[in-house]
Structures are given as structure tokens and as C-alpha cells.
Amino acid sequence: MNWNSIENNLVNISFGLLLVTLIMYWANIAFTNLVILGQVGRILTIFINLCISSALLLRWLNNGYFPLSNLYESLIFLTWGLTTIHLILEYKNNSKLIGAINIPVALFIIGFANLSLSQDMQQPAPLVPALRSNWLMMHVSIMMISYATLIIGSLLSILFLVISKGKNINVKGSANIYKVKNVEIIYHQNNSTNKYDNNHANVLIKNNRMDILQSIDNLSYRIIGLGFPLLTIGIIAGAVWANEAWGSYWSWDPKETWALITWLIFAAYLHSRLTKSWQGKKPAILASVGFIVVWICYLGVNFLGKGLHSYGWIL
Numbered sequence: 001m002n003w004n005s006i007e008n009n010l011v012n013i014s015f016g017l018l019l020v021t022l023i024m025y026w027a028n029i030a031f032t033n034l035v036i037l038g039q040v041g042r043i044l045t046i047f048i049n050l051c052i053s054s055a056l057l058l059r060w061l062n063n064g065y066f067p068l069s070n071l072y073e074s075l076i077f078l079t080w081g082l083t084t085i086h087l088i089l090e091y092k093n094n095s096k097l098i099g100a101i102n103i104p105v106a107l108f109i110i111g112f113a114n115l116s117l118s119q120d121m122q123q124p125a126p127l128v129p130a131l132r133s134n135w136l137m138m139h140v141s142i143m144m145i146s147y148a149t150l151i152i153g154s155l156l157s158i159l160f161l162v163i164s165k166g167k168n169i170n171v172k173g174s175a176n177i178y179k180v181k182n183v184e185i186i187y188h189q190n191n192s193t194n195k196y197d198n199n200h201a202n203v204l205i206k207n208n209r210m211d212i213l214q215s216i217d218n219l220s221y222r223i224i225g226l227g228f229p230l231l232t233i234g235i236i237a238g239a240v241w242a243n244e245a246w247g248s249y250w251s252w253d254p255k256e257t258w259a260l261i262t263w264l265i266f267a268a269y270l271h272s273r274l275t276k277s278w279q280g281k282k283p284a285i286l287a288s289v290g291f292i293v294v295w296i297c298y299l300g301v302n303f304l305g306k307g308l309h310s311y312g313w314i315l
Contacts, residue, residue: 003062010055011076011114017048018107025099038096042087045099049083052076052110063124068140072122075113077141078298081148082106085223089152093219101155135241143234143259147294149227150266154291156220157284164213164281217280221273224287228266235259258297265290 024041028034056076059067067073086102089095113122127136238259239249250256269286272278278286 003058007055007058007062010051010058011110014048014051014055014079015107015110015114017044017051018103018110021045021048021099022103022107025096025103028096029100038099041096041099041103042090045083045087045090045103048106049080049087052080052083056080059124065127066137066141067124068136068144069127070121070125072113072117073124074140074144075109075117077144078148079106079110079113081145082109082151085145085148085152089219089223095215095219097156097159097216098152098219101159102152105151105155129245133241133244135237135244139234139237139241142230142237146227146230146234147298149223149230150262150294151291153220153223153227154287154294156216156223157287158291160213160216160220160284161281161288163216164284217284220284220287224266224269224290228263228270231259231263231266235263255297258293258300262290262293262297265293 021041021044024037024044028037028041031037056067056073059073068077082102083106086098086106089098238256242251242256243249265286269283269290272283272286
């Protein structure tokens, strides 16, 4: 039995199902009355997650190491992390927006891994000495899961900016209190019933939009609040592993430097939210910057220059 062929088929099936799932979630937003579309999307996401889990497990058992030693494996694992966090959040919050913004990213990642990387880069290879450690599973897996969590949280912040159209909308806590410039409800100024009805309808639309923004903002905050401790643990584990492998906890390698920048960006975001010094637009912009920084940390440094982590791209 060709286990590699089975593994590749599972990844290919996942790619095809992600495309179908993307259509389901976007159609669910377009046709809000068809609840079954969201349910089908969730079922397909579960099946996709199982396919990717099986592919990673087969690679692990077949090659004798945790499948996180090269770019291809890390991309597949990141897709697994995105779908796992997606399913957990959707189960807890019952929000169709998570799937609508997460599935396109997962589709792009697995498509890039499966279609853009050469066959040589997709093949397993013997671990380099620095990776022959139990810290591989601890450090890299936690970092990848933190990336997945922070990516989803940042995507929600980007969505917040898109829906608010860049306006300075201050969202206060979780009590549905909003401060929006130039939005006032004064019924006694309307002399006719039609004007009253029109204004009332406009107010309902605005209130509904505010509720959506409130939900997105709070969800983004909670998700980033989950991803940040994971990132912290991953960085600490990486420092311990670096000391074991190279004799130094921190060497200002490009990957380490950008991991620190990522940590500082999201630390600033959480600080601004906890102290309530920033609300609404400003922290959303900061989280959106964090989305870019995460990708620079994960992939960008491998393109920009070599370092102690360059084996993550070369192998």
C-alpha cells in the first residue's frame, strides 16, 4: 500500500472540499434564510479537518517524526490549525462570519502548499540535527496554532474596518453601548408619519449594523486574547530549545526578531483593550497590522534572508 499516495489524495480532497465549503459559507451570507448552507459548510469543515488530520498522522507514522520539519508540512499543519480553531469558535459562538473569512485563507494556504511547491519540497527528508529533539513538537506546534488563532482574530478586525468603512466607531465593552458621530434619534422633529417610519427603519438598520460590529469586535478581542498566550508559550519553548541546540536562549535570528515584533504588536493591542485607552477603529487597525506581521514572521523572513531557522524553507 502506497501511504504517500493516500496522504496526497487526502490533501487533494481537502483542497476540493475547501472550495465547495467556501461557496457554502459565502452563499449562507448572501441568502440568510437558507440556514442549511451554514450547516453543510460546518459538516464539510469537519470532514476537511479529519482528512488533514489523517494526512498528517500518516506522514508522522510513515516517516517517524512529527510532520513539522519543512515548509510543506507546516503549511498543511497551519491549515489544520485554522480549521480546528474555526470549528471550536463556530461551535461556541454560532457565527457564520468565521467560516466566511477563514475558509478562503485555508484554501489559499493548502493550494499554495499543494500546487506551488515543487514535488521535492513536498517530500519528507531526514531531520537536520537541530530538529532531532522533543522540543520540535512542543515549540513548533504551539507556534503554528498561535499563528492560526491570531490570523482568525486579525481577520475579524479587518472585517470590522470594512463594515465600519473606516469610520471612527467606538465600541464600548460588551454592553452594546456605542458612540457614533452624527447619529441622533429625534422623533419629535418629524411632522409626518411617513418621515417617522422612514427614520425608524433607518435607525433599525443602523442599530443592526452596530450589533454586528459589536459582535465582531468582541469576538476578535477574545480570539486574539487566546492566541497571545499561545504565542508567548511558543516563544519561551523556542528559547529553551535554542539554548539546548545552539547554546543561547536568544540570538536575534530574523525569525526570532519578527516573533518578538509579532508579540509586541498583539501585546499593544491587548493592553489598549484592557486599559480601554483605545476602542473600535484604532485597535482594529493594530490587529490588522498584526495580520501582516504574522505572515512576515512565518514566511517573509524565509524569503528576505537566511538565519538559524532557514531550514524551515530549504528542506
